[in-house]
Amino acid sequence: MGEHIIKLPDVGEGVAEAELVEWHVKVGDLVREDSVLAAVMTDKATVEIPSPVDGEILWLGAEIGDTVAIGSPIVRLKVAGEGNVKPDAAGETAKAEAPAKPAETKLAETKPEARPEPKPKPAEPAAKAAPAPAAAAKSNSGAPRPEGERPLASPAIRLRAKEAGIDLRQVSGTGPAGRISHEDIEAFLARGPQVAKASGLARNDSVEDIKVIGLRRKIAEKMSLAKSRIPHITYVEEIDVTALEELRAALNKEKRKGVERPKLTLLPFLMRAMVKAIADQPNINALFDDEAGIIHQHGGVHIGIAAQTPSGLVVPVVKHAEARDLWDCAIELNRLAEAAKSGTASRDELSGSTITITSLGAMGGVATTPVINHPEVAIVGVNKMMVRPVWDGTQFIPRKMMNLSSSFDHRVVDGWDAAVFIQRIKALLETPALIFVD
Template identity: 50%
Template sequence: MATFTFNMPDVGEGVAEAEVVEWHVKVGDRVEEDQHLVDVMTDKATIDIESPVAGVVTQLAGAVGDTIAIGAMLLVIETEGEATPAEAEAAAGQIEDDMSDADGADGQADQPLPVGEEVGDGGSAPEPSLVPAVSEPTPLPPAPKGAGEVKVLASPAVRQRARDLGIDLAQVRPAEDGRVRHGDLDAFLAYNAGSGFGAAGKARGDETIKVIGLRKRIAQNMAAAKRHIPHFTYVEECDVTDLEVLRAQLNEGRGERPKLTMLPLLITAICKVIPQFPMINARYDDEANVVTRYGAVHLGMAAQTDSGLMVPVIRDAQAKNLWQLAREIGRLAEAARSGKATSEELSGSTLTVTSLGPLGGVATTPVINRPEVAIIGPNRIVERPMFVSDGMGGERIAKRKLMNISISCDHRVVDGHDAASFIQGVKRLIESPALLLVD
C-alpha cells in the first residue's frame, strides 16, 4: 500500500487559491481514477476536480467554505500500488487545459443580477447547509406571591400556553374541579376572540448558514460596489399604455416567433438613446483612472437564480430587432437554468438591466454591476386614473398603465443631468412606441 497526496492543482493563470464548494467524497470512501472528488470555486469559475488515482480517501484538506492555496494538500488517498509525482502533474495539466477558456472571464457571473422573468439557476454553486442552533427551553419564572394572590391549578403545559398567549390564568374559569385545562383556554379564546388573544406565529429554531461559493462572491462584489462607487438614483414615471397595446398587437401576429415581453421593447429604447449619452454605456477602471466608453451595447440581464444573482449578457444588443432580442433572452435564460451558460455569456456587459418583474415595487435603487457605471431598473406596471387629452382642447380622466424606471449611476462618471436626460429620452420612446419600430 502507498499513500498518495493530491495537492490543489493549478486551475488557471493568476489564480492563487480556490474555495471548497462541495466535497463529493468523505474519509473512508473508495474512489476510482477520474472520479469526481470536489467542486472548488476561483475568481474565474467553478471547477470539478477528479481523482488521478484509485484508492481509499484517508484525509481531506478542509471543510466546505475553506480556502486552499494552489499546491497545498487537497486530500490524501491510500493506493494499492506506488503513486508517482507524474500522475499528479498529469492531472493538474488536464485541469489547466479544461480551464483555458475561463481564464479570460472577468468574474461577472458572480455579479448581481435580478431580471425576475428571465433567468434561472446557474447550477454552479450548491445550496448552503443549514445548521439549526439548539436552544435550551426558557424556564418559567416563579409565580409572584402576595397576600391577595389567587392560586390557579393548571399543568405546566397549560401554564406555558397561557403565557405564550398572554392570558392571565386567574381570568379563566375552569369547567370542573377547579383545574384549568386546555379546553378551558380554548373556550376563553373563543369567547374573547376580539380581545387580541392568540399567538402571531410559532417560534423557530435559529439557523447558522455558512456563506460559500457564488453567494460569497456576490457578497464580496456587492460590498466592493457600494464601498467604491458613489451611487445616485433617479426615478421617472412612464405611461406604457400604448406600448402595451403595441406589444399585444405584435404578439397576435408573431407566428413561430417568441412571445414579446416588456424587456425587448425597453432594451430597444435604451439602445436607440445610448448614442446620445455614451457615458452611460461605459466602464470605469478606478485604479488606472480610465473610463472606456463602448460603441456596442453588451447588455447584462440581472437575474435571480436558486444559487444567487447572475448576469447573462446579450452581445451587440443594438444590432438586434425585437424578435431577435426576445429569442436571445429566452436562449440565455435556458442556458442559465440548466447551468450550461458559458463564461463568455456571463461576462463582458457594458450596461445592466435589472427587474423584479411583478414584484418590482414602486421604485428601486439597484446596485451598480461594477465596473460598469450605470444600471437600469424597470418597476411594476400599475393602473391608475390619469388626466388625458379629450381631443377637443380639454381633458378627461382615463385608466392608464404606468411604470416607473429607476437608474443608478456612478457619480464619478455620470452627472445627474445626464442620467435624467437619458431616462427622459427612453421615456419619450416608450410613450410614443411607434418610434421604436423606426430606424
C-alpha cells in the same frame, strides 16, 4: 497499493485561487475515474473537479468555504499501483496531517482499600417527592379565561400586572372565587416560557449560525464593493407602456411560415431602447477604473441581465446588443436565462457587461434603488407594471404604467445626464415604433 494526490487545477485564465463550495465525497468513499469530487467557485462560475483515477478517499484538504490556491493538494486517494506519490513522501504527508496527540498524564495510584465507600443518600420523604394532588390542582395552569370574563384582582395586583406587561386573563388565581394574589403573579412570572404553551405559543431563543460561502459570499463582496466605492444617484421616472404592450401582444400573435420566433417580453424592447439612448450618450456605457482614474468607454453595448437563480443572484451578459434586433435579443435572453438557472452558464457568459438591467418582474414594486454592478456606471431597474388612471386633459382613462428606477455613478454621470438618458428611453418606449427607426 499506492497513493495519488489531486491538486486544484487551473480553473480559469488569470485565476490564482478558488473557493471550495461543495464536497461530493467523504473520507472512506470509493470513487471511479471521472467521478465528481468537489465544486469550486470563482467569479460566479462554478467548476466541478473530477477524479483522474479510481481509488479510496483517504484525506480531504479543505472545508467548505475555504479559499484554495491553484496547485494546492485537495484530495488524497489510495489507488492500485504506485500512484503519483513516493512512499517516503506519502509517509511524510500522512505524518504532517495526523493530529498531534496530547501528552499522557501519569495518574497517582490509589489503593482500593484507601477509597472511602460512598454513603447512600437518605431517601426523601414521599410528600416532598411529588406534590399533593390538591396542591397541583391549585397551581397556576396559565389557561386563558373565557372571553369577556373579568379576572378578580385588587387594584394593587392590577397595577403590578400592568407594570410587568401581564394579561391577567392568563393568570389563574388561587384565592377565594379565583381571586389573583401577589403570589399568583410571582408564580406566573417564574414560569416564563411555560405560559405560552397553554395558548399554543412559545418563545424561540435558538440562534443558527450560517456560514456565508459560495455565490452568496461573492454577492456580498460585490455589493459591499459597489456601495463603498460608488456614490449612487437614483432617478425614478414613470412610463406609459400601453402602446408598447399592444405592439408586443400583436408581434407575439404574428406567425411567419418557416420562421420560429421567441415570445417577446418587455426586456428586448428595453434593450433596444437603451442601445439607441447610448448612441446619444456613450459615456453611460462605460466602466470606471477608480484606482487608475480612467473611464473605459465601450463601443459595444454588453447588457448584463440580473437574474435570480436557486443559488442566488447572477448576471448573464447579452454581448453586442447593438448588433442584435428585437428577436435576436429575445433568443439570447432566453438562452442565458436557462443557462443561469441550470447552473451551466460559463464564466464568459457571466462577465464583460458594460451596463445592467435589473427586474423583479411582477414583484418589482413601485420604486427601487438598484445597486450598480461595479465597475459599471449605470444600472436600469424595471418596476412592476400596473393599470392606473391617467388624466388626458378631459377625463381619467386607464393606462398601463411602469416606473424605471435607475442608478448612476455620480462621479462619472451628472444628474442632468442621467435624466436625459432616462427621458430618451421613456420617449422610445412610449412610442415604440421609434425603436424600429434607424
